[in-house]
Amino acid sequence: MAFSNTRRRYASFDTVASIPGEVIDAFWFIIDHHLKGVFPMETIINFDLVNSDNLLSIRFSQDNSPTTVLVDFGYPFNPDWPLHYRAVDNMGRETIMTAREM
Numbered sequence: 890m891a892f893s894n895t896r897r898r899y900a901s902f903d904t905v906a907s908i909p910g911e912v913i914d915a916f917w918f919i920i921d922h923h924l925k926g927v928f929p930m931e932t933i934i935n936f937d938l939v940n941s942d943n944l945l946s947i948r949f950s951q952d953n954s955p956t957t958v959l960v961d962f963g964y965p966f967n968p969d970w971p972l973h974y975r976a977v978d979n980m981g982r983e984t985i986m987t988a989r990e991m
Contacts, residue, residue, distance in 0.1 A: 891932040892920055896981030903987045908970050912938075915947055916976060916985050919960050924949060928956060933991075936974040940966045 900913045916936055924930060931951050939946040945964040950957045973988035 891930045891978040892925060892934075892976070892983060893930075894981045895983055897983070899982070899984040901984060901986035901990055903971075903990050904974065904985050907987065908938075908967075911964060912945065912947075912970075913985055915945075915960075915962055915964070916974065919947060919949060919958070920976065920983075923958060923960060928954075928958075930978075932978045934976045935988075936976065936985075938966070938970055938972045938974070940968065 898917060904913060919936070920930075931953065933952075935950045935952070937948040937950070939948055939959065941961060943966055945962045945966045946959050947962065948957055948959045971987050971989070975986055975988055975991055977984050977986065
């Protein structure tokens with residue numbers, strides 16, 4: 890199962906340049922505290938940033954699953970951020986990247 894044998898974690902240059910570190914940390918928080926052991930995850934999972942009354946929500950989904958999870962954060966939403974990100978597990982090397990980098 891993907892994202893179960895973490896060796897190292899990274900964020901792509903485009904990701905680091907486009908969103909604050911707190912948002913990147915939120916992706917890892919969702920994986921570790923809301924998804925691991927709850928849902929079987931593919932090697933590529935989707936995260937979408939959602940504007941919830943000017944606060945950030947992050948939606949998890951997978952291409953071959955109807956399941957979605959929306960997690961709310963008390964962090965201000967910025968409409969200039971890219972909205973679509975991917976988390977990729979390459980044999981324990983996990984990377985957050987923008988969807989346009991895929």
